[in-house]
């Protein structure tokens with residue numbers, strides 16, 4: 001298992017040496033900072049705007065990293081033929097996949113932590129008391145991002161980067177509006193469409209489960225059980241995605 | 256136990272939109288003994304790289320099986336005892352040469368002290384010590400090839416697979432590569448390599464297999480498959496009068512006039528002895544005598560040509 005760790009660390013190193021990542025993080029921090037200015041303009045609710053935008057930035061930029069880096073995790077190694085020298089080493093294909101997965105999750109974690117620090121720093125500047133509830137929302141954002149990394153990884157095992165990106169984006173959007181999909185038959189009730197949307201509802205991850213930004217910012221109490229359930233849901237989903245990725249990748253001929 | 260063994264190894268690639276199968280390797284049976292230098296040769300597209308990819312578990316066989324050191328190709332303990340240089344290798348370009356070797360050393364389970372000393376040693380051996388801390392994106396093709404050789408030897412493998420090891424190297428590099436393979440053989444390592452550069456193969460290999468369009472057309476010791484009986488002796492002479500030429504003709508396989516000289520070739524030692532005697536008597540002057548061995552290239556052209564005709 002230590003080999004999975006080495007592969008993960010190398011994957012982490014790959015992403016932190018990529019300039020794209022710095023641009024994204026810089027952009028995200030700028031966005032959090034600009035919420036400060038926005039907050040100043042509006043007369044009150046300054047703090048609420050900062051929290052809203054800050055959490056949104058953590059989520060959106062985390063997603064950008066999860067998808068844009070995630071879709072290249074395997075396909076880039078195949079296209080560039082770096083796998084040719086790696087896979088004959090004493091590792092299994094599954095170890096390779098797990099290493100890639102955890103490596104990117106680590107990158108995403110570091111980014112989320114950096115942005116979280118930025119957000120709290122801003123709140124501190126405004127002499128706000130430390131508010132641990134935000135961490136609940138951020139934690140679930142991170143759980144969501146690990147699911148998204150899994151989705152990107154799965155697509156990356158059988159298709160090229162661009163296509164995988166489109167697929168992963170599609171899964172996110174559809175998965176987010178999953179609940180609406182379920183009720184789609186009340187809108188259209190003819191043909192196969194309701195069946196398809198229903199199938200998608202059960203198949204795709206329901207990303208709304210991880211979204212507790214609004215109640216947290218509004219100061220509502222989000223029960224711990226809800227967070228535990230959402231986390232368990234995420235873990236199960238990630239496991240399924242990893243099993244599916246392994247199933248695909250173990251059969252793949254590397255041409 | 257043989258170092259490498261393939262039994263009826265076959266690979267079909269699916270090509271095009273219709274996934275039409277294309278046979279890249281057709282029932283290959285090979286056995287490579289431990290300690291041998293074995294060359295797999297053949298024209299472009301013969302299936303050499305495909306054979307190595309099958310052995311490395313990068314692609315899966317359509318039929319047949321392969322074993323390395325008596326183990327199936329996905330055996331992890333066996334994989335710790337082999338090294339592989341891919342064709343036109345490419346490595347993580349965000350790493351430096353030293354970092355790459357360290358990473359692969361980790362995967363081989365080497366201790367950190369071992370990784371450090373092994374990396375230094377190998378970087379020096381392949382002559383890229385000065386570029387050890389340069390990112391691989393700045394490496395030239397030849398430097399990448401050298402690093403590829405270094406990573407293939409990192410774990411002191413018992414069997415090394417090299418796909419076109421000479422490609423991308425300058426003449427000096429080729430010479431070094433040849434010496435390196437000899438050195439490996441000296442320490443008991445089995446070397447299995449593919450090449451289409453025949454003179455290199457000829458100087459290096461104990462045995463060769465010739466592959467063409469996925470099929471094995473010849474395999475054996477160099478001395479066996481290069482038929483010694485058809486060696487020829489080439490002679491250049493001058494002062495050959497027309498009368499003398501008539502006497503020489505029946506003794507030669509070919510005879511041609513080049514300016515005021517005559518170039519002739521004899522198929523047998525006895526013919527040459529007679530021809531030399533005639534030359535002396537008839538006032539001709541012997542300028543040079545060269546025994547010409549059949550080269551691997553001749554054989555290669557003949558074998559591959561034969562098949563093309565049938």
Ligand SMILES: Nc1ncnc2c1ncn2[C@@H]1O[C@H](COP(=O)(O)OP(=O)(O)O)[C@@H](O)[C@H]1O
Pocket residue numbers: 255268269270277278279297298299300301302303304305306
């Ligand atoms: N990924 C692939 N997809 C389809 N055909 C391939 C692929 N790789 C190789 N081939 C075909 O298989 C045959 C053997 O190729 P290869 O093993 O690369 O030959 P060599 O290394 O001897 O030059 C060729 O006809 C080649 O076109």
Ligand SMILES: [Mg+2]
Pocket residue numbers: 303304305342
């Ligand atoms: Mg080749």
